[in-house]
Amino acid sequence: MTSDTAAQPRDIEAAIFSAVDSCVTQWGWDKVTMDDICVTAGVSRATVYRLFPGGRDVLFEAVRLGKLEDFFTAMRANVEGSESLEDLLVRCIVVASSELQHDEHLAMMLATVPGETLGDLTVSGLGRIVRVATAFITPLTDEFIPADEAAHIVEVMCRLVISYYLSPSPTLDFANEDATRTFVRTFLLPNTSSVVVTQ
Amino acid sequence: MTSDTAAQPRDIEAAIFSAVDSCVTQWGWDKVTMDDICVTAGVSRATVYRLFPGGRDVLFEAVRLGKLEDFFTAMRANVEGSESLEDLLVRCIVVASSELQHDEHLAMMLATVPGETLGDLTVSGLGRIVRVATAFITPLTDEFIPADEAAHIVEVMCRLVISYYLSPSPTLDFANEDATRTFVRTFLLPNTSSVVVTQ
DNA sequence: GACACTAAGACAGAAACTGTCTCAATGTCA
DNA sequence: TGACATTGAGACAGTTTCTGTCTTAGTGTC
Numbered sequence: 001m002t003s004d005t006a007a008q009p010r011d012i013e014a015a016i017f018s019a020v021d022s023c024v025t026q027w028g029w030d031k032v033t034m035d036d037i038c039v040t041a042g043v044s045r046a047t048v049y050r051l052f053p054g055g056r057d058v059l060f061e062a063v064r065l066g067k068l069e070d071f072f073t074a075m076r077a078n079v080e081g082s083e084s085l086e087d088l089l090v091r092c093i094v095v096a097s098s099e100l101q102h103d104e105h106l107a108m109m110l111a112t113v114p115g116e117t118l119g120d121l122t123v124s125g126l127g128r129i130v131r132v133a134t135a136f137i138t139p140l141t142d143e144f145i146p147a148d149e150a151a152h153i154v155e156v157m158c159r160l161v162i163s164y165y166l167s168p169s170p171t172l173d174f175a176n177e178d179a180t181r182t183f184v185r186t187f188l189l190p191n192t193s194s195v196v197v198t199q
Numbered sequence: 200m201t202s203d204t205a206a207q208p209r210d211i212e213a214a215i216f217s218a219v220d221s222c223v224t225q226w227g228w229d230k231v232t233m234d235d236i237c238v239t240a241g242v243s244r245a246t247v248y249r250l251f252p253g254g255r256d257v258l259f260e261a262v263r264l265g266k267l268e269d270f271f272t273a274m275r276a277n278v279e280g281s282e283s284l285e286d287l288l289v290r291c292i293v294v295a296s297s298e299l300q301h302d303e304h305l306a307m308m309l310a311t312v313p314g315e316t317l318g319d320l321t322v323s324g325l326g327r328i329v330r331v332a333t334a335f336i337t338p339l340t341d342e343f344i345p346a347d348e349a350a351h352i353v354e355v356m357c358r359l360v361i362s363y364y365l366s367p368s369p370t371l372d373f374a375n376e377d378a379t380r381t382f383v384r385t386f387l388l389p390n391t392s393s394v395v396v397t398q
Numbered sequence: 399g400a401c402a403c404t405a406a407g408a409c410a411g412a413a414a415c416t417g418t419c420t421c422a423a424t425g426t427c428a
Numbered sequence: 429t430g431a432c433a434t435t436g437a438g439a440c441a442g443t444t445t446c447t448g449t450c451t452t453a454g455t456g457t458c
């Protein structure tokens with residue numbers, strides 16, 4: 001790094017995040033050491049610990065929060081301006097599924113309780129995904145249906161998204177908008193009181 | 200475990216070998232522990248150490264030797280009965296390339312010196328592959344061309360096989376016999392004195 | 399019932415990892 | 429130029445993990 005100009009802290013942080021990602025992809029959470037991350041990021045040990053005081057746990061938690069923030073930011077941006085419940089649900093499903101397919105660690109992040117050691121995606125974590133996602137999405141349905149109805153339908157939707165992510169179907173890809181729209185009309189909307197389904 | 204009849208030692212050995220393979224695929228040589236292997240093989244620690252006295256090094260060396268044996272056995276079986284130099288070279292290339300493509304760790308095994316820690320496939324290891332393969336194949340050419348000529352052409356062949364394995368070409372697959380035959384006629388046979396190339 | 403074999407796990411010593419620290423090198427800014 | 433900030437390199441102790449050996453109890457075979 002003789003010829004480099006001084007890197008900005010933000011760049012270094014990004015390099016470290018990216019290193020965590022590729023290290024975890026290569027070896028899994030359990031097997032990654034701080035040195036692996038340092039070497040991959042091309043950064044010294046001291047730098048990592050200075051940027052993330054508290055070490056491994058703090059770093060991994062930061063990565064987790066970063067991913068969740070990105071996820072929900074993408075959700076919010078894509079869902080904004082939905083003009084019908086159908087639209088809202090379709091967009092939620094498509095964005096969530098796309099994000100999940102795009103980032104192989106995201107599901108585990110969503111499923112992990114803060115402070116918990118990151119390992120494999122466990123069954124108990126699924127409930128957490130459902131709760132978090134339901135809590136995030138339900139308020140968005142306010143203008144279309146009553147809250148009590150929303151809670152139910154949103155939970156069903158979340159469960160379906162997770163199920164199709166964990167075990168993809170050859171006949172239905174939730175990242176595909178048209179297919180998802182048909183699915184929403186068939187399975188979700190009929191269960192709402194205040195929406196007329198037009199075919 | 201409870202309902203199983205007693206497993207034969209050979210079965211256990213095979214299970215351990217297979218566990219090494221899948222563990223290494225998952226985590227890489229450096230990150231695999233003996234416990235990983237035991238758990239994956241569904242076998243206790245004591246059993247592994249009894250079957251491979253000397254522990255980790257001995258086990259890994261056994262895996263290495265096993266793979267090399269399989270490789271050269273396959274080579275020998277497929278090359279036997281070649282009726283021309285062209286035939287011999289084509290078969291060598293096809294078998295070697297197929298085996299390499301089929302087993303992702305084989306190249307590293309070939310490249311590793313006995314006793315050396317198994318890590319990544321290093322550049323210095325390539326020379327070893329070339330030497331070993333050349334030493335194995337050259338004698339087989341005895342009946343077709345003089346030894347001094349063989350040494351040269353076989354080395355070129357080995358280098359090409361390795362190169363195409365490490366960096367596959369979209370236009371040529373050495374596992375394909377017809378394509379390989381054309382290649383051999385074009386690039387290898389013209390350099391021999393005693394063979395008439397027929398198009 | 400003797401025998402062979404294994405799982406489970408305790409154990410000490412070795413090795414690896416973590417987190418903190420110091421120091422020199424480098425780049426920035428006044 | 430000199431004060432300041434930031435980084436890389438690596439030493440360091442404490443902790444954790446891993447290794448290889450060993451003992452014990454359980455199971456199936458002859």
